[in-house]
Amino acid sequence: MNRARKSRKTNGPIVLTILLLVVIGVGLFGIHRWQRQQDERAAELAAAAEAEEDYLGKRLVLTVDGEDYALRSDLDTYLIIGLDKFTDTLSDPSYHTNNQQADFLFLMVVDKTAKSYTAIHLNRDAMTEIQRLGMSGKKIGTFTGQLALSHTFGSGEKDSCRNTVLAVSRYLLDVPVEHYFSLTMDAIPMLNDLVGGVTVHIDDDFSAIDPSLEQGKDVRLKGQQALTFVRSRHHVDDGSNLSRMNRQREYVRGLYEQITKLLQESDSFARSLASHLADFSVSDLTTTDLANLADQLKDYRFAGIRTIAGEAKLGEKYIEFYTDEDALQSLVLDLFFQKAKA
Amino acid sequence: MKKILSCLLAVLLLASFSISAFAAEVPSVESEKQIPTVAEAVDADGNDVAGGIVITDYEDKDTLPEDAQKQLDDAAEALEDLAALVEGNDELKELLDGKEVDCEALFDISVVGDEIKLPVELKLELVNPDNFAALLHFVDGEATLVETELEDGIAALTLEEVGAYAILSFVEAE
Numbered sequence: 152m153n154r155a156r157k158s159r160k161t162n163g164p165i166v167l168t169i170l171l172l173v174v175i176g177v178g179l180f181g182i183h184r185w186q187r188q189q190d191e192r193a194a195e196l197a198a199a200a201e202a203e204e205d206y207l208g209k210r211l212v213l214t215v216d217g218e219d220y221a222l223r224s225d226l227d228t229y230l231i232i233g234l235d236k237f238t239d240t241l242s243d244p245s246y247h248t249n250n251q252q253a254d255f256l257f258l259m260v261v262d263k264t265a266k267s268y269t270a271i272h273l274n275r276d277a278m279t280e281i282q283r284l285g286m287s288g289k290k291i292g293t294f295t296g297q298l299a300l301s302h303t304f305g306s307g308e309k310d311s312c313r314n315t316v317l318a319v320s321r322y323l324l325d326v327p328v329e330h331y332f333s334l335t336m337d338a339i340p341m342l343n344d345l346v347g348g349v350t351v352h353i354d355d356d357f358s359a360i361d362p363s364l365e366q367g368k369d370v371r372l373k374g375q376q377a378l379t380f381v382r383s384r385h386h387v388d389d390g391s392n393l394s395r396m397n398r399q400r401e402y403v404r405g406l407y408e409q410i411t412k413l414l415q416e417s418d419s420f421a422r423s424l425a426s427h428l429a430d431f432s433v434s435d436l437t438t439t440d441l442a443n444l445a446d447q448l449k450d451y452r453f454a455g456i457r458t459i460a461g462e463a464k465l466g467e468k469y470i471e472f473y474t475d476e477d478a479l480q481s482l483v484l485d486l487f488f489q490k491a492k493a
Numbered sequence: 494m495k496k497i498l499s500c501l502l503a504v505l506l507l508a509s510f511s512i513s514a515f516a517a518e519v520p521s522v523e524s525e526k527q528i529p530t531v532a533e534a535v536d537a538d539g540n541d542v543a544g545g546i547v548i549t550d551y552e553d554k555d556t557l558p559e560d561a562q563k564q565l566d567d568a569a570e571a572l573e574d575l576a577a578l579v580e581g582n583d584e585l586k587e588l589l590d591g592k593e594v595d596c597e598a599l600f601d602i603s604v605v606g607d608e609i610k611l612p613v614e615l616k617l618e619l620v621n622p623d624n625f626a627a628l629l630h631f632v633d634g635e636a637t638l639v640e641t642e643l644e645d646g647i648a649a650l651t652l653e654e655v656g657a658y659a660i661l662s663f664v665e666a667e
Contacts, residue, residue, distance in 0.1 A: 283527065283621060285596055286575075286595055287575065287596070289593070290667055291663065291665060292621045292624050
């Protein structure tokens with residue numbers, strides 16, 4: 152008994168020392184880990200800051216007619232890119248096989264002070280400086296070409312989106328474009344089916360393409376029919392772009408109504424729409440980013456769609472859109488800059 | 494989630510409004526990669542054979558015979574680790590002298606018709622001549638440096654063999 156007590160007395164400091172060592176060890180490990188995390192975080196922040204400085208550095212101040220304008224810091228920008236390809240053609244995304252173009256380009260500018268957001272509809276044929284990327288995504292030159300081509304460089308995924316972002320930024324006098332969201336064409340039949348179909352009136356003659364789209368009747372479009380309805384031009388009616396654009400507007404109105412109705416009726420539809428969209432999009436936005444954006448936008452006013460004037464000309468082979476420099480500068484100043492304080 | 498969806502809806506709406514842009518006027522630009530084009534081709538007898546030299550982008554490899562496709566695939570695989578490829582090729586390494594390069598284009602060069610005999614003195618019009626670094630020929634994934642002379646955006650070379658070729662370009666600062 153005594154021995155045991157003595158033994159306990161003898162072991163006590165040893166156990167305590169071991170415990171202390173363990174605690175110190177764990178503590179040191181924790182500090183080391185914390186320090187490492189801090190270092191990593193600091194490196195990330197430094198890299199981000201450096202990137203931002205590089206990115207924004209060129210146009211923090213714009214001088215027009217002797218007046219200095221400062222880049223506003225209360226804006227967020229989101230580039231929406233519509234691609235001319237389908238998801239199933241992108242099964243093996245790679246530099247060598249990517250031939251996607253940015254077929255429609257919208258830049259959404261969120262003004263946090265005015266609590267509003269504006270969309271700039273960019274002409275896909277607008278001529279601007281585009282960065283040429285190599286197979287590894289490194290810059291191997293620049294050329295002047297249609298904005299739509301910027302997405303052709305890279306693998307067709309995030310690197311191509313970033314190249315498009317850069318081209319749009321350059322086009323808009325180097326204003327920052329912070330985020331991107333790209334969608335492939337097959338989002339249309341997917342959305343169509345997800346909302347249970349969209350009813351449209353068939354004005355045009357689709358008999359050569361899809362006889363189920365009977366001229367003069369109201370048809371609830373299903374799956375591929377939706378894409379046929381909004382995309383087809385050749386062999387449909389007069390084959391004009393104008394009639395197709397009318398169809399597209401009619402379809403969009405119907406789709407919008409269906410989505411709004413379903414969002415109000417069902418909580419699960421929201422989740423379903425979000426998950427389905429993910430299959431057809433490439434974005435740098437996380438769910439948290441989207442949630443934050445949604446938080447912002449719920450009380451914001453939509454300030455409309457802006458376009459930039461210019462002239463479309465037939466170039467050597469293709470349409471080239473030459474932007475009116477004054478109109479571009481005016482829009483950029485209006486949306487992105489404010490008079491610098493003296 | 495509803496908040497997220499309201500955001501997505503806004504995004505969708507914007508995208509939807511812009512569907513009209515699908516209807517771009519013809520002829521809107523087509524995607525073009527950066528393969529060179531034949532500027533001149535002369536065979537050993539001095540005949541102009543430019544019309545018989547066909548350059549096919551890797552993207553369109555399906556149009557090529559099986560063996561040519563395989564050569565391109567092997568080249569593409571080798572180019573994935575460009576640093577190792579440069580390191581393993583003394584001639585190329587010496588030429589590049591430590592400068593960073595990236596692959597600009599991968600393509601097949603073939604001849605049409607039996608009357609064209611190799612070698613052919615070939616002049617290629619480059620897409621991005623300012624940053625041209627090297628032209629490589631690949632056989633079973635092994636790269637050989639092709640001697641070229643560059644002048645006014647045209648690369649002159651002696652085409653000894655048909656098959657897979659790649660252009661390396663110098664990397665520019667961002």
